[in-house]
Amino acid sequence: EVQLMESGGGLIKPGGSLRLSCTTSGFSFSNYEYNWVRQAPGKGLEWISYISGRGSYMFYADSVQGRFTISRDHANGIIYLQMNSLRVEDTALYYCARGYVEAGATLLDVWGKGTTVTVAS
Amino acid sequence: AIQMAQSPSSLSASVGDRVTITCRASQGIRNELAWYQQMPGKAPKLLIYGASSLQTGVPSRFSGAGSGTDFTLTITSLQPEDFATYYCLHDYNFPWTFGQGTTVAIK
Numbered sequence: 001e002v003q004l005m006e007s008g009g010g011l012i013k014p015g016g017s018l019r020l021s022c023t024t025s026g027f028s029f030s031n032y033e034y035n036w037v038r039q040a041p042g043k044g045l046e047w048i049s050y051i052s053g054r055g056s057y058m059f060y061a062d063s064v065q066g067r068f069t070i071s072r073d074h075a076n077g078i079i080y081l082q083m084n085s086l087r088v089e090d091t092a093l094y095y096c097a098r099g100y101v102e103a104g105a106t107l108l109d110v111w112g113k114g115t116t117v118t119v120a121s
Numbered sequence: 122a123i124q125m126a127q128s129p130s131s132l133s134a135s136v137g138d139r140v141t142i143t144c145r146a147s148q149g150i151r152n153e154l155a156w157y158q159q160m161p162g163k164a165p166k167l168l169i170y171g172a173s174s175l176q177t178g179v180p181s182r183f184s185g186a187g188s189g190t191d192f193t194l195t196i197t198s199l200q201p202e203d204f205a206t207y208y209c210l211h212d213y214n215f216p217w218t219f220g221q222g223t224t225v226a227i228k
Contacts, residue, residue, distance in 0.1 A: 011227050037165075044222040045157070045165060050215065059215035062122060095164055105153060105171030106212040111164035 002110055009115035016086050020115055022079040022096030030054075031075035033099040036070065036081050036106060038092035038117075040102075046092075049081060050099075052118040064090075086119045106121045123147050125209055127220025140196045142223045144147040144209035145225055149189045153213040156194045159206045159222075168207075169194065199225070 007113050008020040022034065036049040048061045049070040069082040079096055093116050097108040124147040124216035134140050141196045144154065152172035157165040172192055182197045196203055204227055209220040 044206075045159070045210075045219045047210065047217040047219060050217070059200060061216045065168045097165075103174070105174065106155070107167055107176065108155070108157075108165075108210075109167050109176070111166075113164055 004098060004110055004112035006094060006096050006112045006115035007119045009094065011118045011120065012086055012120055013121055014086060014088055015084070017084045018117060020081040020094055020096075020117070021120065022081075022112060023052070023083075024077040024079070027098075030074055031100070033101075033106075034070075034072065034079045035097045035099055036079075037095045037097055037108075037111075038090075039095070039114075040089075040092045043092075051079065052080065068106075084119070086117075088119050091117060091119045122216050123150060123213060123218055125211055125218050125220040127209055127222040127223055128221060130221060131226060133226050134199050135228045136199055137139060138199045138211075138224060138228075140199055140203075142194045142207055142209075144187075144192045144194075144220045144223075146192075146211055150211045150213035151210055152188045154187070154192050155187075155210050155212065156183075156210045157196045157210060158203075159208065161184055161205075165208065196225075201227075 003025045005023045050059045051070045055072045067085045071080045093114040095114045096112045098110040126145045154172045156169040159165045173185045206224045
């Protein structure tokens with residue numbers, strides 16, 4: 001079964017760091033791109049980061065640029081999101097989403113269930 | 122960054138109704154737009170990509186249209202399982218941005 005499973009969320013104080021993991025299974029990890037999308041409580045979706053198939057390109061939303069780093073472990077099929085200098089406004093449910101390009105369009109076709117990050121003192 | 126203005130933010134409709142949701146981009150994005158459905162407490166689900174291509178397994182009552190700056194998602198004959206929140210997402214360039222979402226509720 002094709003699956004993504006996020007982990008690593010928790011309660012952290014402002015200014016702290018956390019690393020989220022997205023463990024993949026059931027498909028060829030290297031053939032896809034990956035994204036992190038978050039959703040603050042009661043709010044809409046916010047795209048926050050992308051990593052290309054070979055990990056050569058990474059992009060970020062302005063809201064996390066310089067604080068978050070996306071990476072991929074090809075050997076183990078895991079995507080990471082290192083989050084530093086966390087702020088109260090980073091509190092959200094964080095989703096990992098698999099992506100690929102078809103006919104010039106990007107499809108985020110498989111999503112995990114998410115992991116919750118709470119930033120509070 | 123390109124902004125996506127989605128409207129309405131919510132609507133009430135009955136089973137069998139035709140529903141249209143709109144997204145307007147702050148600049149032209151060709152056809153590089155997707156639509157996602159999110160049920161309460163669940164992860165988003167891809168419905169439409171490339172503005173008008175139906176994702177495999179998605180019912181044909183969902184359709185997307187548009188190019189440039191103006192896009193629509195139409196649900197013909199709304200079904201009980203369609204009551205959810207819908208989001209557009211542009212993937213024209215980075216950073217990608219979602220619309221604010223449209224919640225479709227039962228009238």
